[in-house]
Every structure is written in C-alpha cells, then in structure tokens.
Amino acid sequence: MRDAGHLDQALVVRAQTGNDRRAFEELVRRHQGMIRAQLRRLMHGDEAAADDLAQETFVLAWRKLDQFRGDARFSTWLYRIGYSCFLQSRRKRVDGVGTHGDAVAEFEPAPSHAIDLRIDIESAMQRLPIAEQAVLLHCVQLGLSHEEAAYVLTMPLGTVKSHAARGKARLRALLADWQPTVKEEKPNVG
Amino acid sequence: MSAEADDAIDTLLRLSFDGSVEDGGFTDHVMRTLPRRRPQGAWFSFAGMIAGAVSCWLAMRSSPIVLAGWKNWVGGDSSVPLTPLLIVVLGLSVLGLIWAISESMGDDREMLT
Secondary structure, eight states, rough: HHHHHHHHHHHHHHHHHSSHHHHHHHHHHHHHHHHHHHHHHHHTTTTTHHHHHHHHHHHHHHHHHGOOSSOOOHHHHHHHHHHHHHHHHHHSSSOOTTTTTTTTOOOOOOGGGOOOOTTTTTHHHHHHHHHHHHIIIIIIISSOOOHHHHHHHHHOHHHHHHHHHHHHHHHHHHHHHTHHHHHHHHTOOO | OHHHHHHHHHHHHTTTOOOOOOOHHHHHHHHHHHOOOOOOOOHHHHHHHHHHHHHHHHHTOOOHHHHHHHHHHHHTTTOHHHHHHHHHHHHHHHHHHHHHHHHHHHTOOOTOO
C-alpha cells in the first residue's frame, strides 16, 4: 500500500509539473474502479448516474490537481471530490434538504411483514439515515480509517465514530429477525 | 453492542459490497473529455492587472479633468470633474465584480484542498 502511495505521488508530481496527461491517465486507471464503486453505492446502484459523477470527479481532480498537497492519500482526496459531486447532484434533486439530511431517510423500524427473505443488507442500509449510510460505506466497505472518512465526508471525527456505532446498532436491529435467512444464504457469515 | 456483533455486521457489509468496478473504457472516455489546463493563472492575472493600471495611468495622467477630479476627491470636495471619475471607478468595480462572479461560477467547488 505504501508503494501504491509512492507511485500515486510520483504520478501526481508528473501531472502537476509537466502537465503530463499520461501520468493523469494512469491515475484515473488506478482509481476509477473504487471511485465508481463509491458513487454507485451512494447512488443506490444507478450506474449511469454514478459514472457521470465519476467522470465529473476526475475532470474536477484534473482541474484542481495543483491544490493536492499530499496531506491525504490521493485516493482519499478523490473520494472527497466524488462525495462532493454526489452531494451537489443530490442538492439539485432534493430541493431544500440539508447536506447530511437525516430527514431524507429517517430510520423507521421495519414492519414485521416486510422482514422476510426479500430483504437483504442493502435494503437494510437504505433504511439508515444518509449520514450513517455514508459513514458505513466509507469506513467498512471502502476500508477507510475514521480519520480518512472524516476528511472525505467533511465531518468531525467524533461524529463519524458515533454515526458508525449508531449505524451498526440499527443494522443489527434491522437484521436480527432475518439473520437465520442470511446464514442460510451465506453460510460463512456468522 | 459486542465486538463480535460489530464484526458480524462488518462482514455482512463487506460481503454485500461488489468492490472495484471494471474499467470497460471508462478511463479512455474520461481522458477524451478532459479540458485543457489553464496556464498558471495567478501571476498572469496579476501582471495583467499591473500592466493595465500603468497603461491607464499613462494615458490619462495628462488629462486635466482627471487631475482636477482626483484633487477634489482627495480634498473631499464634490465638483463637476469628480462625477465622471466616480462613475468610471464605480463602473470598473461593477465589471470586476461580474468577472469575479462568472469565474467563480465556472469553478464552483471551493471545498477541495
């Protein structure tokens, strides 16, 4: 991972100082997979919209490359731009709702009839407030540290930690009733 | 919540995550749409501003109306020559403001570090 970081740094320097499009192309190739995965999750599987945002992310990164100082990993910086693009697109869609609008996806206990085989971890995730979804995505699924997630999501570190704990507790409550089904489908998960 | 339960949730979340997306031509598409980088703007704009101000001063310094207006402005007297001078200053300020707003609209993500 350290080597990957060094390679990113070298490519960034080449792209910054020499205006080297090939170096930037290599950076895009190296990171597009995870940025697109991040945005597909945030867009709840809308692949076309997520890829549009991913493209916007890399165009912005190209334009703002001089502002990258190497304080964070390049991938973390890209996640931050990607999340910023996502928030901007969401603001256009949801007029008048705050940045981490918990009102968009308020937590409600699932009705018992809905807790059946059809419900999976993704739909349980979608029952969480947006901020908790974003924290769990970045901390657990994308594997960022709490500090990195705080940087990407522009949240205080304490808020990230509390969202992570609350999100997991809510997920556990939501999934508790149908855990045997999960075990049936995914026997390695315990 | 126990660490064991936390681990189980983490495992479930990781299992439900598809991971990195295949390129499938995405990189080539992005590279085709990249705009040309602007030349290093800060010193270029600053040099342009200085050059413009000096040229303006050289062109207008011999004009008596400008000198009279300037003296009245510094002295705090309102006069006929002062009015066009103030209009010019105001007009240039408005133009500068419009330029700054249009620049910021094309470059509207200030949160990036």
